[in-house]
Amino acid sequence: MIVPELPEDIRELKERVGAFVEQEVYPLEAIIAERGSIDPGELDELRRKARDAGFAMLNMPPEHGGRDLSMLGQVALEEESGKATNGLGFAVVDRGPRELLEIATPEQVDRFVAPIARGEYREAWALTEPGAGSDLAGLQATAVRDGDDWVLNGEKWFVTSEGDPGFYIVLAVAEGDQTLFIVEPDAPGLEIVRTPRFLHDPYIDHHPEIVFRDCRVPESSRVPASGDEGAKEWILVERLFIAARCCGAAKRLLDEASAWAQGREAFGSPLSEHQGVAFPLADSLTELLAARLLTYHAAHAFDTLADRKIVHGKVAMAKLFASEMAGRAADRALQVFGGRGYMVENPAARFYRELRVDRIWEGTSEIQRLVIARGLFKRGAAPYLG
Numbered sequence: 001m002i003v004p005e006l007p008e009d010i011r012e013l014k015e016r017v018g019a020f021v022e023q024e025v026y027p028l029e030a031i032i033a034e035r036g037s038i039d040p041g042e043l044d045e046l047r048r049k050a051r052d053a054g055f056a057m058l059n060m061p062p063e064h065g066g067r068d069l070s071m072l073g074q075v076a077l078e079e080e081s082g083k084a085t086n087g088l089g090f091a092v093v094d095r096g097p098r099e100l101l102e103i104a105t106p107e108q109v110d111r112f113v114a115p116i117a118r119g120e121y122r123e124a125w126a127l128t129e130p131g132a133g134s135d136l137a138g139l140q141a142t143a144v145r146d147g148d149d150w151v152l153n154g155e156k157w158f159v160t161s162e163g164d165p166g167f168y169i170v171l172a173v174a175e176g177d178q179t180l181f182i183v184e185p186d187a188p189g190l191e192i193v194r195t196p197r198f199l200h201d202p203y204i205d206h207h208p209e210i211v212f213r214d215c216r217v218p219e220s221s222r223v224p225a226s227g228d229e230g231a232k233e234w235i236l237v238e239r240l241f242i243a244a245r246c247c248g249a250a251k252r253l254l255d256e257a258s259a260w261a262q263g264r265e266a267f268g269s270p271l272s273e274h275q276g277v278a279f280p281l282a283d284s285l286t287e288l289l290a291a292r293l294l295t296y297h298a299a300h301a302f303d304t305l306a307d308r309k310i311v312h313g314k315v316a317m318a319k320l321f322a323s324e325m326a327g328r329a330a331d332r333a334l335q336v337f338g339g340r341g342y343m344v345e346n347p348a349a350r351f352y353r354e355l356r357v358d359r360i361w362e363g364t365s366e367i368q369r370l371v372i373a374r375g376l377f378k379r380g381a382a383p384y385l386g
């Protein structure tokens with residue numbers, strides 16, 4: 001099946017999440033646009049309301065308070081969260097680190113993952129370094145065994161977290177292998193060096209630079225599974241969610257821009273009757289449908305295909321196409337609004353800034369093309385088209 005129907009319960013949930021975003025998030029965005037910053041109290045309140053509405057941790061298994069949603073189901077909800085700007089959708093469809101459940105020890109799950117599922121804190125992934133972003137093979141951070149401990153040294157950049165994370169998941173080279181370590185923020189030797197400002201600010205997350213200097217963590221903090229595989233799985237899931245959020249963003253941009261184009265008059269007729277305005281929106285709708293089909297298709301492949309290499313290729317195509325599509329959709333929508341589109345109070349202006357990162361994080365567009373091209377030359381086109 002290329003794209004399956006969404007089950008009835010997911011359709012209903014998707015509608016409720018969409019309505020929640022419109023009712024609870026859009027007014028908050030307007031306040032943030034006016035004030036220029038996000039108030040942590042307002043954010044906590046939003047998260048609490050979303051949790052009460054039953055939208056949190058749905059990707060987690062029932063023993064961690066979730067519904068074990070399929071990837072297709074998660075992508076459908078993530079799409080709705082993408083309609084929010086300032087990253088506020090993350091507080092609505094609040095996910096748990098499902099990937100960690102598969103690779104951490106039972107003790108690590110109890111101690112670190114269970115509090116996330118209870119809504120006590122969130123985690124932060126620290127893979128990227130100043131000298132290793134696209135090419136994580138160049139990782140410089142090291143972990144050296146010393147008795148019952150590991151001693152970490154290295155520098156991590158762009159460590160995304162909302163407020164103070166409960167723990168960092170740090171990728172370092174230990175005895176020749178890339179390995180993940182769970183590091184608590186108060187570990188001696190861990191220092192947040194700088195928190196740069198980013199183009200998408202004010203944003204729900206910040207992305208500090210962190211240094212580890214002889215930072216000692218116990219053996220019980222080492223994630224036993226391959227760090228390389230664990231990191232790849234996290235990246236894979238995040239790529240799909242980026243694709244889904246880009247589809248949601250483009251949908252909102254189209255709704256808002258087409259409503260404006262039909263209401264605003266210039267040269268004696270509504271803007272929508274000028275082909276120069278209508279055709280770009282027609283292109284956006286066409287490309288959005290294509291991106292959506294690709295994203296749902298990749299999510300279905302994630303749920304059903306045993307060959308993960310093919311899944312990686314399909315997810316790369318979805319992330320590449322959806323993120324580039326959303327960038328174009330934002331640019332066109334802003335243009336349709338004219339000067340009003342350049343005001344921060346207009347979601348088109350905010351998306352124009354905020355969607356740019358979707359072509360960079362979790363692997364740039366070039367890296368997605370690399371994944372796709374490598375798969376094509378190794379396996380041919382056929383397995384990716386089914």
Ligand SMILES: Cc1cc2nc3c(=O)[nH]c(=O)nc-3n(C[C@H](O)[C@H](O)[C@H](O)COP(=O)(O)OP(=O)(O)OC[C@H]3O[C@@H](n4cnc5c(N)ncnc54)[C@H](O)[C@@H]3O)c2cc1C
Nearest residue numbers: 125126127128133134158159160207360361362363364366
């Ligand atoms: C806001 C934000 C949040 C982030 N959050 C996290 C996080 O939570 N955790 C984390 O670990 N990382 C995070 N990242 C890091 C992100 O994943 C990297 O920025 C990204 O993978 C690119 O790495 P780089 O910035 O080092 O660019 P580089 O790898 O230096 O690449 C620079 C340019 O060269 C191109 N390039 C590189 N290699 C090739 C090639 N072989 N062929 C063609 N072009 C190539 C790239 O596409 C890019 O255009 C975040 C980044 C941002 C901006």
